[in-house]
Amino acid sequence: MKKTANLYLIPTTLGDTEPGHVVPATLVETVRSLRYFIVENVRTARRYLKKLDRDIDIDALEFMELNKHTDRKQLERFLHPVLNGNDTGIISEAGCPGVADPGADVVKLAHEKDIRVIPMVGPSSILLSLMASGMNGQNFAFVGYLPIPKGERQRAIKDLERRSATEHQTQIFIEAPYRNMKLLEDILQACHDQTRLCIAADITLESEYIKTQSVAQWKKGLPELHKRPAIFLLHKD
Template sequence: MKKGRLYLIPNSLDFGVEGAAVDLQAVLPLQVIQTAARLEHWAAENAKTTRALLKRVDAICPLAQPLQSLQVKELPRPPKGRAVDLVNQNQAWNALLAPALAGHDMGLNSEAGLPAVADPGALLVAAAHEADIEVVPMSGPSALLMALSASGLNGQSFAFVGYLPVEAPARTARIRELEALSVRQQQTQLMIETPYRNSALLHALLSSLKPQTRLSISCGLSLEQGWTRSATVAEWRSSGESMPDKIPAVFALLG
């Protein structure tokens, strides 16, 4: 039996931002919308988010089946406070691919942006390759790459380092480690934070980085109120810039 394909369907970047819904056709190519409309089997970081996306898709291109009839299964999450059972965990990832193994095309969707980039869906993509299922990435917004391109920092060498430690001493040590690495390799370092801690991260960066280090922040990308600012740490300190606590942001530094 011919296997189905796993389509990596991007999401918009407005999830969870009140009153900030964007025109889906402004951020997703028509081919992506049409592909999403025909898929009946989905793996999702968050089923509610994926169904919300499909409702918006349906308004542009009618779904192949009613929304409530679509199969949307969430990615497995490791149990909190317990060791991960790798056997059961792997079985759970592989079980999500059952539709593709049965010959059906299926979609993978993230809460925001590109699936499998700074996203747990990467493990499903890896399982698909192990099962010899064709993986088809599709174009859409990526906050990390959009922030990098808008930053004016080094786009030839860069690294995404995810979240920094929450505890102040460990966070300061990590920031200084990343700054030293950036200086040695002339490599842009990209990071994110939970929106309500945006201000705390900005304060930590301005307190820990050297004055001449360049810092770029992109906030609410693709949204009407979105912005990017790049300046030296000294310039950031003198500007007194504040950060919103409900809008996602990407931080980038270059020593």
């Protein structure tokens, strides 16, 4: 009889920081016990595991790559090790697996197959930025990426501002690092002066920057965010 195996969701660092600063020792212990990993990128996953434990035998591990290019009809094969009695880990590119991450599809399938899913403790840019923003932490929405075309993006921003005001809800969103400054320009053009905006960049890194102020105040000067991982929070009272 095959033993019951688990699917572990293994958080990663949010940038080039020491894992010991943001993940607990229990996560490292779990990683040492695993042989199979579902990852977004094999190269970065191997490097991250080596940072967690430099004595780990990387060549003895088996990696299955899951990303936006993966055929969703092939998802079941990622769970074959678990179904055969082998504990398996999911590692995303940054932060927590399953949150704004293709790993969520495998987690959904794991529940359908009655596989135990175990989330491990680690950094989440969504929660860390919300904690530090001073905005409503009881009612919030993470909406991911906004549309790229300028007109569509400004309409989306105005819709989020309206929803924040009517529902007293913090709106959280992200952008590709090289488009951060363009997004900021659109926020300043689309939003009312009194709307509060939190900009959180390089969370958990030495260069961490987190600041909340009104759109009117932001118009006096913006931080340089080009190619810096950032997350944005909006709230209109």
